[in-house]
Every structure is written in C-alpha cells, then in structure tokens.
Amino acid sequence: MKLSLPLSFMLSSLLITLSSAAEAQCELSPSNLQASYQLTSSDNSPNLSSKNSSHTSQLNLWRQGNTVAHQYPQTDITESWFLLNNKQIKPTRFFDHYQRGIEYQPGEVVHGKSEHDWSYRYQFISDKLISQLTLSAETGKGCERQQVLTQTSTNSKIELVWLPELQLISRFSWTKNQGKHQTHEQWQLTELSHDANKITAFFKQLNHYNMTDYADIGDDHSDEFLTKMVTLGFVEHGASGFYDTEGKAISDGHSH
Amino acid sequence: MNKTWKASYGVLALVISSALNAEVLPSYQTENAWFTDAQSAIDTKLDTNNQFKAKNVIIFVGDGMGVSTLTASRILQGQMAGQPGEEGYLSFETFPHTALVKTYNVDAQTPDSAGTMTAMMSGLKSDAGVLGVDEDIVRGDCSTVTGNEVVTALELAEIKGLSTGVVSTARITHATPAATYAKSADRNWEDISDMPEDAVTGGCKDIAEQLVNFEANLEARFQGVDIDGIEVVMGGGRRHFLPKDATFNSADAVSEIEGDRTDSRDLTAEWQAKYSEGVYVMDQAGFDAIDTENTKQVMGLFNESHMQYEADRDNDVAGEPSIAEMTGKAIDILDNNDNGFFLMVESGRIDHGHHAGSAYNALTDAIALSDAVKEAVAKTDPSETLILVTADHGHVFTIAGYPKRGNPILGKVVAIGETEPTVASDGLPYTTLGYTNGNGFHDLGDETNADAGYGEDVNAGRQDLTNVDTTTSGFHQEALIPMSSETHSGEDITLHAQGPGAQLVQGVVEQSVVFHLIEQSLDLIQE
Numbered sequence: 132m133k134l135s136l137p138l139s140f141m142l143s144s145l146l147i148t149l150s151s152a153a154e155a156q157c158e159l160s161p162s163n164l165q166a167s168y169q170l171t172s173s174d175n176s177p178n179l180s181s182k183n184s185s186h187t188s189q190l191n192l193w194r195q196g197n198t199v200a201h202q203y204p205q206t207d208i209t210e211s212w213f214l215l216n217n218k219q220i221k222p223t224r225f226f227d228h229y230q231r232g233i234e235y236q237p238g239e240v241v242h243g244k245s246e247h248d249w250s251y252r253y254q255f256i257s258d259k260l261i262s263q264l265t266l267s268a269e270t271g272k273g274c275e276r277q278q279v280l281t282q283t284s285t286n287s288k289i290e291l292v293w294l295p296e297l298q299l300i301s302r303f304s305w306t307k308n309q310g311k312h313q314t315h316e317q318w319q320l321t322e323l324s325h326d327a328n329k330i331t332a333f334f335k336q337l338n339h340y341n342m343t344d345y346a347d348i349g350d351d352h353s354d355e356f357l358t359k360m361v362t363l364g365f366v367e368h369g370a371s372g373f374y375d376t377e378g379k380a381i382s383d384g385h386s387h
Numbered sequence: 388m389n390k391t392w393k394a395s396y397g398v399l400a401l402v403i404s405s406a407l408n409a410e411v412l413p414s415y416q417t418e419n420a421w422f423t424d425a426q427s428a429i430d431t432k433l434d435t436n437n438q439f440k441a442k443n444v445i446i447f448v449g450d451g452m453g454v455s456t457l458t459a460s461r462i463l464q465g466q467m468a469g470q471p472g473e474e475g476y477l478s479f480e481t482f483p484h485t486a487l488v489k490t491y492n493v494d495a496q497t498p499d500s501a502g503t504m505t506a507m508m509s510g511l512k513s514d515a516g517v518l519g520v521d522e523d524i525v526r527g528d529c530s531t532v533t534g535n536e537v538v539t540a541l542e543l544a545e546i547k548g549l550s551t552g553v554v555s556t557a558r559i560t561h562a563t564p565a566a567t568y569a570k571s572a573d574r575n576w577e578d579i580s581d582m583p584e585d586a587v588t589g590g591c592k593d594i595a596e597q598l599v600n601f602e603a604n605l606e607a608r609f610q611g612v613d614i615d616g617i618e619v620v621m622g623g624g625r626r627h628f629l630p631k632d633a634t635f636n637s638a639d640a641v642s643e644i645e646g647d648r649t650d651s652r653d654l655t656a657e658w659q660a661k662y663s664e665g666v667y668v669m670d671q672a673g674f675d676a677i678d679t680e681n682t683k684q685v686m687g688l689f690n691e692s693h694m695q696y697e698a699d700r701d702n703d704v705a706g707e708p709s710i711a712e713m714t715g716k717a718i719d720i721l722d723n724n725d726n727g728f729f730l731m732v733e734s735g736r737i738d739h740g741h742h743a744g745s746a747y748n749a750l751t752d753a754i755a756l757s758d759a760v761k762e763a764v765a766k767t768d769p770s771e772t773l774i775l776v777t778a779d780h781g782h783v784f785t786i787a788g789y790p791k792r793g794n795p796i797l798g799k800v801v802a803i804g805e806t807e808p809t810v811a812s813d814g815l816p817y818t819t820l821g822y823t824n825g826n827g828f829h830d831l832g833d834e835t836n837a838d839a840g841y842g843e844d845v846n847a848g849r850q851d852l853t854n855v856d857t858t859t860s861g862f863h864q865e866a867l868i869p870m871s872s873e874t875h876s877g878e879d880i881t882l883h884a885q886g887p888g889a890q891l892v893q894g895v896v897e898q899s900v901v902f903h904l905i906e907q908s909l910d911l912i913q914e
C-alpha cells in the first residue's frame with residue numbers, strides 16, 4: 132500500500148479488500164500499524180511585540196503487539212513503551228542519529244513520573260480524556276467507523292475525530308482563548324499503514340541500537356554519548372500527546 | 388595474651404591515678420551516659436581478639452557507600468525507628484576494627500568500581516574500567532589482556548577447596564561482582580553484543596560467558612588444579628545470559644526480548660548442563676524453595692537487569708529476595724563445606740541511587756546492606772569468620788548546614804531551638820543532604836505533572852523548596868554543577884572488620900590491602 136495517500140482514500144481502499152460479509156467489522160488490528168501525523172500549532176497574540184506564530188511538525192506512531200513507539204523525525208528521537216503482562220510499562224528512549232538508546236525499568240521513578248496510563252502512550256490521548264468528551268456524530272462502518280467527539284467550555288474547544296476500531300486519532304483540534312490571545316493546536320492523520328514488513332523492520336532496527344540502562348549512565352564517564360546525552364534535546368513540547376481536560380499536560384509543559 | 392594486655396593497662400592506669408585521682412572528675416560527668424558508654428567501649432576493645440586465621444571470609448561491598456552515606460543512613464535508620472537517629476549505628480559500625488581506604492585507580496584520582504574491586508580482589512591497583520587485569524592493560528583493547536590477567540581471592544579460595552559465592556543486587560556481570568571472577572579489558576563487555584568486533588575475533592570472552600565457564604577457565608590456567616566451580620551466584624543481569632530471542636524470555640521479563648546475546652547461546656542452560664546437581668532460579672518462589680542443606684550449586688538471576696532498589700522491591704513482577712535473604716541463603720549453602728568458604732556480597736544500587744541524585748534510594752539500600760551484614764553475623768561464628776564491610780568509592784554527597792539534633796535527615800535544615808526551616812542568603816530554605824554535581828532537583832512526589840519526562844533537562848542549582856516535601860521517596864536533592872549524572876568522589880572510604888585477622892584493619896591503607904587481609908586470614912597462598 133502506498134503511504135502518501137490521503138487517509139480517506141486509504142480507508143475506502145482498505146474496505147474494498149474486505150469481504151462483504153465482514154463489511155460491518157474491522158479486520159485490521161489496532162496493534163499493528165504505523166500512523167503519521169502532521170502537528171500544527173499556532174499562537175495568535177494581539178500583542179504587537181510578539182508576532183503571530185505557527186509551527187508544524189511531524190510525528191509517527193508505530194504499534195507492534197504490546198509495544199508502541201513515537202518517532203519524532205525533527206529531533207531524531209524515538210520513544211517507546213512496552214506493556215508488561217502485569218500492566219507495568221517499560222519506557223525506552225532511542226537517539227536515532229547515534230543509534231543509541233536508554234532503557235528505563237518499569238515503574239522506575241527517575242527524573243519524571245513512572246508510567247501508568249497505557250492508553251495515553253498508545254493513542255496519544257488517554258481513555259480518560261475520551262470518556263470526558265461528548266459524541267456529536269458517528270459515521271462509517273468497519274474500520275472506517277469514525278466518531279466526532281467534542282468538548283466546549285468558555286475558553287477552550289476540543290474536537291476529536293476518532294477511529295474507534297483502530298484506537299486512533301484521525302484529527303484532533305484544540306483551541307484555547309485567553310482574552311484576545313488564542314492558541315490552536317491540530318493533529319492530522321496523514322498516512323496509515325498496516326504493512327507488517329515495514330513495521331517489523333522499524334522495530335528491528337531499534338533493536339540493534341547500542342542500549343544503556345539509565346542506572347548505568349553515571350558509571351560510564353568514558354562514553355561521550357552518555358556524558359553529553361543530557362544536552363541532546365528531548366521531545367518537543369507540545370508533541371507528546373494529550374492528557375486530561377484540565378489542559379495540564381494536554382499540549383505542553385507550560386502548565387507546570 | 389588478652390590478660391597480659393590488660394595487666395599492662397592496669398599498671399598504666401595506676402601510674403595515671405597517682406597523678407590524677409578519678410574523684411577529681413565530678414560524678415555528673417562520670418555517671419553521664421555518654422561518658423560511661425564511651426568507657427565501656429574502651430573496655431570492650433581491651434578484649435581484642437588475637438586470632439589471625441579464619442575458616443571463612445565474607446566481604447560486603449557497598450557500591451558508592453562513602454562516609455557521608457554511612458552517617459546519613461544510620462541517622463535515617465534511627466529516625467525510621469522513632470529515634471533522633473544520630474546516636475545509632477549501622478550493624479557493621481559496631482565492628483571493633485576500622486581503617487580508612489585510599490580508593491584512587493592507577494590512572495584516576497576519582498575511581499570507578501572496576502579498578503577498585505580489582506584492587507580488593509587481586510591485591511594490586513589497576514586502571515579504571517578494567518577487571519581482573521593489571522595496569523599494563525589498555526582499556527577496550529582485547530589484545531592487551533593476555534599476560535596481564537591477575538588472580539583473585541575467589542579463585543584462590545576455589546583452588547584451596549573452599550566453597551565460594553558471589554552475590555549482588557546489581558547485574559552479576561556488573562563491575563564489582565565481575566572483578567571476583569572475570570578478566571576483561573572493559574567492564575562493559577557484559578555479553579557478546581556489548582563487545583567490539585575485534586575483541587570477539589581477538590578471542591576475548593564476555594563477562595557472562597566467563598562466569599559460566601569459570602571452572603574450566605581456571606583449571607586451564609593452572610595445571611593440575613581441579614575445582615568444583617562457584618557454589619553460589621545470585622544477582623541480576625539475566626539479559627546477558629540469554630539469546631536475543633523472545634522464546635527464551637523468563638516469566639518476569641520486562642522487555643519484549645529479554646536476552647541480549649547475539650551468539651544464540653543460552654548460558655543458563657549451559658550452566659545447568661554443567662552443574663546437574665545445581666539449581667537455577669529466577670524468582671522469589673524459586674529462591675524460597677532452595678534446599679540449602681542438599682543443594683551443591685545455585686545460580687539465581689532475579690532480574691533482567693539490576694535487581695530492584697530495596698524501596699521498589701515490591702514492584703517486581705515475580706518477586707526478588709532482599710540482600711539479607713540472599714546473604715543468609717548463601718551462607719547456609721556455603722557453610723556445608725568443612726574447609727570453609729569465601730563469600731562476596733555487593734549492595735550495588737547505593738551507587739545508582741546517588742548517581743540519580745536520590746538520597747532516599749541510596750540510604751535505604753545502605754540500610755538494607757546493614758541488615759544483610761547483621762544476617763551474616765547471626766549465621767556465623769565470630770571466632771572462625773572474618774567479616775569485612777567496605778565500599779569501593781564515595782559520592783559527592785554531603786550533610787550540610789546546622790540542622791538541630793534529630794532533624795529529619797531527608798528534611799530541610801531547621802536550626803537548634805527553631806521549628807521553621809533556616810533560610811540561606813538567597814532567602815530560600817535548603818536541605819541537609821545535597822550533591823556537588825548531578826541532575827539536580829526533581830520532585831516526583833507529584834505525579835500529576837504527567838509530562839515531566841524522565842530524561843528531563845538537568846535542573847541543577849538553587850530551587851524554591853518552600854512548598855516541597857523533601858522527605859518523600861521521589862525527591863531528588865539539589866546539585867551545584869549540572870551533569871547528566873551525579874559522580875563518584877575521590878575521598879577515602881571505610882573498612883570495618885570483625886573476626887580473625889580483623890585486628891589488622893587499622894590506619895589509612897591502599898585499597899589493595901583488602902585482598903591481603905583476606906589472604907592472610909585464609910592462607911590462600913602457601914609459602
């Protein structure tokens with residue numbers, strides 16, 4: 132399947148390949164896919180001294196079984212999470228340019244929270260947030276079934292176009308007003324692939340990186356990557372997903 | 388001999404008393420508990436043992452357990468028991484003999500665990516980062532290993548017919564445990580996938596492989612020597628023993644593919660094939676089921692990587708024994724040998740707690756080590772077992788300011804007579820514990836900061852801690868110099884000893900003296 136096709140086209144072509152008996156169901160697995168998103172954030176300020184700004188970036192979501200990865204091409208960083216049978220989550224951070232990675236232990240609370248919400252990493256949006264939105268429309272069948280979920284408050288509006296069968300965001304937009312200051316953030320699914328070979332190849336490549344335990348960084352002062360790692364830059368603010376309706380972690384690090 | 392010493396002391400005391408009568412001291416002084424306790428401590432020392440030869444030696448190494456860590460841990464231990472804290476002791480701090488140990492490596496002022504443990508196990512200082520080889524090695528260069536390998540106390544004990552054991556809460560292939568059994572130009576060569584191509588083709592073996600083939604390797608090096616292998620191996624690091632293939636995953640694997648080995652070898656299976664009477668265990672249930680009276684060999688690999696911090700042990704998927712439990716079990720197996728035993732026990736994660744800037748994890752692991760030493764003391768006879776407790780190096784960890792007596796050791800400084808935290812000249816409160824360098828302040832008590840990613844930027848320097856509870860497990864102390872990880876320190880560490888030969892532990896010594904203390908007590912080298 133070609134990757135650069137628009138999503139709507141891809142989904143209809145997917146449907147054609149399904150048997151008519153299965154038309155009402157989706158036979159594609161949510162746990163084996165690659166999805167690309169274009170992220171656009173804009174900041175409209177009435178203040179003359181700070182100009183309106185708009186920023187776009189790319190983000191790829193990869194899922195294979197109990198592993199999910201977020202790949203940030205702009206920073207050459209990939210983060211992945213593995214869901215254990217006991218529901219603990221093991222995070223790993225890959226520095227693609229260096230073909231190096233740092234492993235964290237499940238539940239390890241080092242330099243941040245310990246991971247608990249799998250849905251947040253798996254979907255970019257937690258089940259908790261989805262459950263707080265109102266269903267305003269539902270169309271399509273099978274894999275193409277999509278829901279429009281919204282939430283409007285005095286100074287913020289969230290609209291989610293959700294693909295429940297694939298547990299995937301099709302589009303997410305969030306507008307926030309603070310007086311005359313408006314910020315807008317949009318996520319748009321641009322590509323979707325279920326190509327098992329491509330997905331396997333992606334994770335296999337990560338598996339070949341030279342890995343270091345977070346706990347071992349301090350003992351390896353002979354390794355330049357490890358001593359400088361901390362300044363390599365991490366995931367961009369605003370590109371790591373949404374958390375809850377209070378707007379806390381929903382877009383960035385500004386709230387804390 | 389004891390009596391002679393006491394008699395001469397008595398003569399001395401008489402001489403002094405003729406010059407200054409004891410009654411000169413006011414009774415409120417001589418009856419003061421500090422005074423009488425200190426006097427009885429001297430009386431105890433007069434009963435010093437004069438046996439030099441031991442049947443067994445146990446050495447405990449607290450990785451990164453410097454003097455400030457001992458002090459802070461003992462205070463925390465006391466405070467957790469409802470005491471002010473300062474007056475207590477870690478179990479081994481009541482041992483009768485202590486020395487200060489110089490830790491530098493041949494090529495480093497501030498050392499690492501590989502060079503320091505090589506000194507302790509082989510009796511000579513070597514370079515940082517290398518294991519079981521002398522200073523002529525070139526780190527990372529396989530071709531320089533041959534001819535520079537040195538012999539360890541554990542190997543000599545095996546040759547002498549003693550039972551031997553290696554226990555660690557870190558990966559069993561990590562620097563400290565590895566220095567007891569491996570020879571490697573680089574501490575990082577824990578399995579074959581960690582080695583550069585030229586090291587593999589040059590014939591160097593990874594550390595895990597050397598552990599499993601310890602018996603054959605040692606017999607090959609010494610003609611006519613027939614040993615029976617290391618009896619007890621317990622720790623973490625399963626990943627280095629398993630092939631990189633998910634079908635070999637253990638029940639408590641935390642990665643999609645647990646094993647790292649790229650040579651398809653399953654070293655746990657190879658070990659079991661070699662030691663048919665041995666038991667391989669990987670979880671608490673397997674550990675509990677070990678029949679210590681009838682089990683000849685045990686290999687316990689309880690985690691894919693390092694074992695859990697003591698504070699996190701309950702989180703483990705399949706359960707892990709504590710360091711005290713491992714110590715007790717190891718002794719129960721090793722003491723079946725009438726010739727005696729040599730056991731090395733490392734608390735490997737005190738170091739990791741400090742590197743992460745978490746005093747809480749470092750101190751709670753140091754207290755767990757103290758409990759393990761207590762277990763060893765309880766299970767052995769002090770007249771036949773030399774117990775050494777030491778560190779490999781310190782950390783840039785300080786106990787600072789003027790907190791009042793009994794002030795929570797993990798808390799902010801509150802001065803004598805005060806109830807509110809003292810402020811520094813920047814108007815902000817500060818903690819008693821701190822680090823000279825590292826990642827700096829993080830307050831992870833508050834998990835609603837969902838996006839505060841691990842690997843967050845360095846946060847060194849002063850912070851406003853006014854509204855922060857610094858005593859929680861998630862609090863990371865402030866650090867001055869920004870670094871991705873807090874570092875080791877270069878000052879001396881301590882060596883504590885009891886049992887036959889312990890009386891030689893005194894003064895300020897080079898770290899390589901530790902090997903010679905073990906050797907002296909066990910007579911490992913026949914003249």
Ligand SMILES: [Zn+2]
Binds near residue numbers: 742
């Ligand atoms: Zn260290």
